[in-house]
Amino acid sequence: MREPKPYWRDVPKELREQIEDKMASPIRRASRVFGGYGPTATFRLFLEDGRTLFAKGAGKDSIAENWRVLPLEEAMYRNVTAITPISPRYYGSVSVDGWHLLLLEDLRQVKKVPPWSKALALQAMRDIAAFHIRGISEMDKVEAMSGKGVTDNWLTIKNNMEERNYFLGLFQDNEKEAEAWLDAVIDTLIPIEEELMRSDQPWGLIHKDIRSDNLCFRNDALVLFDWALACRGPLIFDIGFFFPSIEGEGGSPAECLLPEYRKEMAAHGIDFPPFAEQAVAVATAGFFATRAGKPPIPVLPRLRYIQRLQLGPALRWSSNLLGLPYPPALKFI
Known part of the structure; x- marks a missing residue:
């Protein structure tokens, strides 16, 4: 059984436009991403210029805990340099009423575990x-x-x-x-x-x-x-x-x-x-x-x-x- 997550179609047009402005490229398509054990809003975005992007945060039907921890995570990416070598690249964030997404490096072309060696x-x-x-x-x-x-x-x-x-x-x-x-x-x-x-x-x-x-x-x-x-x-x-x-x-x-x-x-x-x-x-x-x-x-x-x-x-x-x-x-x- 998977966690309940919003669809990309639920994301407001204004928020999509903010992402495109920040990344200087239109969004060609997007898909939900599952992983972890919570209902965080998570998407993989495919940009027209060939780049991919991972967006995560809170939005439609997100629980209170999502909203509570999101600014804490954003503050880490913004303010703590010690995590830079061991974390995804941070591109900033976008928000409108009822939505807030962090824009991060897409890590799909990496090795996942398990299995563990x-x-x-x-x-x-x-x-x-x-x-x-x-x-x-x-x-x-x-x-x-x-x-x-x-x-x-x-x-x-x-x-x-x-x-x-x-x-x-x-x-x-x-x-x-x-x-x-x-x-x-x-x-x-x-x-x-x-x-x-x-x-x-x-x-x-x-x-x-x-x-x-x-x-x-x-x-x-x-x-x-x-x-x-x-x-x-x-x-x-x-x-x-x-x-x-x-x-x-x-x-x-x-x-x-x-x-x-x-x-x-x-x-x-x-x-x-x-x-x-x-x-x-x-x-x-x-x-x-x-x-x-x-x-x-x-x-x-x-x-x-x-x-x-x-x-x-x-x-x-x-x-x-x-x-x-x-x-x-x-x-x-």
Whole structure:
């Protein structure tokens, strides 16, 4: 099932004319583009001069969240130079009443993932590290990350029976085994999760939403898009929340990739205390544990599936890192 998105025919004539003026070429044709898991207005534009363009934003039937994050993403493209080497080229924006579109480089002629190779995953680690190094000097241009919703998820599962049942329901026939596992480990997980936002670790500019649908590889170099959630936060958060996306899609696990990131950061004098890796692993698992089992969201029909896909690797990584017993296997519907 695909997300509901507006058609190009829904775009007002005035907005189309603004695009043509900005790009100095008429639009020959346009098509909707699907990707990601939300109802963002997204189009590929074919210009008369042979160029193609990617337009994204908010318009007809867009949800409030689209409108909230759009100016945040635009501000990143306009004001933060650290993202330039690792993001699509930004051509500006256009708007009329009820519509606002960002105009970006079209990345259709690039390599998408999955499938993941180990080489691509390692390259992603190196390129994220390089972005993190560049971004340190600009981290004050963005708001600080909030710990709400990322440092209290295991505590929520412990204290809220409904949340507990959503999580245990993911295991279906193995629910009793999962319940025994949860009761055995949750008091260990809660205080570790709470350490995610500690200030005595490297902080900087982070993307905060790195996963396969928000990236591609251009000439074997990583390109990240969807910068709406970028903020100032623990650097290890970016890769910690990225690892389950890679492993869940058949790629290398965190244990194979984190050393490459650490090596690149250490070459620039940045090291991570032991608690940081444990905290991000546990927080990642907790984030997906409180979401993957909940009812589907109609405007985000694939989201729960993706969250389940990432929960399994996140639980495995955190259990392995802490020397805890493994939970039973998740059941996919």
